[in-house]
Amino acid sequence: LRTGTGTAHGKSILIGEHSVVYGAPAIAFPLHDLEVRVTLTVSDKPVIKSAVYNGPVATAPNRLRPPLTALREAAKWFELDASKISLEIDSPIPVERGLGSSAAVSTAIVRAAAALSGKELTELERFNLVQHAERVAHGTSSGLDAHAVAALTPLLFRAGVPKPLRTKTEVTVVIADTGTPGKTSMAVGGVRAMRENDTQLIDSLIAQLAELTAAAETALGAGELAELGHVLSQAHRVLHELGVTSGELNRLVYAAEKAGALGAKMTGGGLGGCVIALAHDQADATRIAAALAAAGATHTWVSTLAATE
Ligand code: PMV
Numbered sequence: 001l002r003t004g005t006g007t008a009h010g011k012s013i014l015i016g017e018h019s020v021v022y023g024a025p026a027i028a029f030p031l032h033d034l035e036v037r038v039t040l041t042v043s044d045k046p047v048i049k050s051a052v053y054n055g056p057v058a059t060a061p062n063r064l065r066p067p068l069t070a071l072r073e074a075a076k077w078f079e080l081d082a083s084k085i086s087l088e089i090d091s092p093i094p095v096e097r098g099l100g101s102s103a104a105v106s107t108a109i110v111r112a113a114a115a116l117s118g119k120e121l122t123e124l125e126r127f128n129l130v131q132h133a134e135r136v137a138h139g140t141s142s143g144l145d146a147h148a149v150a151a152l153t154p155l156l157f158r159a160g161v162p163k164p165l166r167t168k169t170e171v172t173v174v175i176a177d178t179g180t181p182g183k184t185s186m187a188v189g190g191v192r193a194m195r196e197n198d199t200q201l202i203d204s205l206i207a208q209l210a211e212l213t214a215a216a217e218t219a220l221g222a223g224e225l226a227e228l229g230h231v232l233s234q235a236h237r238v239l240h241e242l243g244v245t246s247g248e249l250n251r252l253v254y255a256a257e258k259a260g261a262l263g264a265k266m267t268g269g270g271l272g273g274c275v276i277a278l279a280h281d282q283a284d285a286t287r288i289a290a291a292l293a294a295a296g297a298t299h300t301w302v303s304t305l306a307a308t309e
Contacts, residue, residue: 002042006111010034010093010303011100011148012175012267012276015216015235016157018191018242019209020142025158027165027216028148029276031175033303034099036091038108040071040116043086050089057087063095070106070133074113077129085116094299096181098268103145106133126150153308156217164308168223172304174256174277174288175267178248179298184269187244194243208238223307229262229278236265244270252292253277259291260284 009032016026046057053061060068067089075082087109093101110129114121127146134141147162148155155162195202212235219228236253239245249266256264256277261284264277277292279285282304289300 002116003039004112004114004116005037005039006108006115008036008104008107008111008149010104011145012274013098014154014276015232015265016209016213017268017270018188018239018244019206019213020157021188022206023159024206024210025156025213026144027213028144028151028155028157029173030148030151030154030305031099031301031303032305034093034301036093036104036108038105038112039088040109040112041086042084044084046084046086048087048089051091066102066133066137067105067109069136070109070130071113073129073132074110077125078113078117078119080113080117094177097177098182098184098273099175100145100149102137103130103134104149106130107146107149154220165217165220166308167220167305168309169225169307170304171225172279172282172285172302174261174279174285174292175301175303176252176256176275176277176289176292176297177299178246178252178272178274180246180248180272182269182273183271187270190243202242205238205242209235212238225262225278225280232263232265232278233257239266239270246271248272248296249275252295252297255291255295256288259288261288
């Protein structure tokens with residue numbers, strides 16, 4: 001039995017969503033504890049085993065087009081016969097919540113295909129193959145997800161170019177799902193419309209987010225978690241003024257802060273999706289996660305990132 005296995009993880013935007021659209025940097029935060037695993041097996045009757053579909057590859061639903069694109073592109077690159085490969089996709093990441101589900105699954109597939117072929121996979125090859133699938137999933141794609149789901153450190157994105165950030169201390173976050181899909185294109189369109197109406201106001205909010213992102217970079221590098229938390233909570237308030245939060249997101253941010261989080265904000269496009277809350281440590285995170293579940297979160301995850309030095 002010839003098989004190859006690959007993994008990747010989820011991501012969240014720590015800070016800088018929406019302002020990144022106007023040229024400011026954003027920080028992506030890898031969620032190593034949300035791990036996707038894909039196993040590819042050479043087979044005469046290829047099937048897909050996944051949470052959304054179990055059956056022959058030939059009759060897979062449309063929503064599996066992005067991972068199948070990743071498989072096709074990777075198979076071409078590694079000279080494998082894509083029509084004779086079964087996929088088993090094991091992913092804890094919910095879709096359409098800004099957590100990088102599609103990029104993580106595609107990355108795991110590309111890595112599994114490399115393992116199956118016994119060939120080397122460079123970072124650039126992995127990125128380019130995943131971007132093919134991301135364009136099928138999202139139309140255009142900034143590349144942030146494709147980098148972040150394979151990253152070991154937080155990444156600062158400026159003009160689409162990732163720069164690894166140092167973290168002086170371990171960082172533990174709680175991610176909580178409102179249960180409502182994020183509506184990124186609607187949120188981005190809403191900000192654009194508001195900006196047409198009152199450019200000065202929206203530009204000043206975008207500038208505030210850019211300043212907060214710079215402050216978050218400094219706080220991460222210095223290991224100043226209390227300061228980082230404060231910055232995240234402030235960013236949520238600015239995002240609220242930009243009109244991209246929701247009642248559910250605000251409720252979860254409030255619940256996290258009340259439960260002792262150092263700070264909390266929505267993450268990703270907004271109008272749904274998830275919040276990210278910063279905890280002191282893992283015990284604190286468990287308490288915050290319970291409070292978020294009690295406040296209506298449909299799912300919570302705790303993810304810890306080790307210090308980079
Ligand atoms: O929800 P996500 O993780 O796809 O992030 C959207 C981030 C935005 O800044 C709102 C949009 C963008 O294209 O950068």
